[in-house]
């Protein structure tokens with residue numbers, strides 16, 4: 001199948017299933033007419049080889065207890081090697097139900113109650129909940145925004161990491177919501193500070209496959225042996241192939257003692273079952289989903305170009321140019337609205353249901369996160385609505 005044969009323009013009614021993005025839980029009871037662009041998944045069907053593999057599995061008809069298929073881990077390691085040049089030892093991989101589960105288990109096992117966990121806001125809001133719900137202390141090292149581009153604050157990191165009660169860092173690589181795909185040199189600097197201060201890096205790489213040309217993803221554990229040992233990598237096919245509801249992910253732990261402890265905790269929590277549909281979907285995705293992903297990335301890049309062009313004519317709204325992810329960070333600060341007023345304005349005047357920047361940390365005040373993994377027609381119409389709404393303000 002060639003890239004042209006995937007139909008990303010197909011408008012699929014996601015409300016036919018209990019999809020979260022258009023659900024009243026997210027949009028509110030009165031929000032069914034809004035452009036649903038908050039929840040971080042795609043509006044596209046999963047890759048055809050994934051659908052075929054699931055159909056075949058369905059037709060088998062028996063869904064009794066299963067173990068992990070022999071081909072699953074080699075499919076993942078093969079993908080990482082060919083796509084990202086990263087050698088992952090199969091022995092280091094543990095199955096996980098989802099990435100947040102791995103972040104939570106890592107915090108509970110490898111930090112003590114009250115210990116600090118560093119995050120770099122504005123950052124994925126669920127990091128905050130995981131830290132709070134595990135009774136750890138949030139240690140905030142905000143990114144620095146310079147001319148519309150975000151960089152890490154290494155001096156701040158050095159100071160915070162020096163506290164012996166700050167023992168872990170949640171890295172978002174690539175970074176949701178600001179769209180940075182961290183460069184090797186940036187990761188190396190962060191890694192050096194963390195190693196020198198005994199801060200374990202838990203790297204959430206769920207967006208790793210979704211990068212734009214010129215911005216290759218660098219797996220944190222590929223920096224070198226010492227950093228591989230001082231890290232836990234959380235991987236998932238959920239974003240790459242739009243299969244989040246299959247609920248399956250991977251935790252990669254090179255350090256043997258930590259891996260054994262994690263495995264024991266998975267066992268204690270009985271997080272060690274195989275979901276038949278998830279396994280066949282993931283294996284098919286990693287073995288045969290590359291062309292589809294390339295085509296999806298092309299389409300998303302095309303959508304980004306539309307956002308760029310449309311916003312060029314709207315000086316009140318600034319696009320923070322993403323290097324990866326299908327999430328776009330928009331700067332509405334020129335409108336001088338509070339987060340609540342910005343959300344209300346976007347809903348009522350532009351018909352947009354996007355994620356308020358403020359939920360990513362106070363640094364996100366005045367921003368909103370737009371999901372562009374939707375049909376181009378839907379996105380173009382939404383941008384027209386936004387333009388009319390902003391113009392009507394003056």
Ligand SMILES: Cc1ncc(COP(=O)(O)O)c(C=O)c1O
Nearest residue numbers: 040098099100124176204206236
């Ligand atoms: C950075 C990041 N990590 C984790 C998740 C959630 O992953 P999971 O559903 O596997 O817990 C998301 C979803 O938006 C995300 O953006």
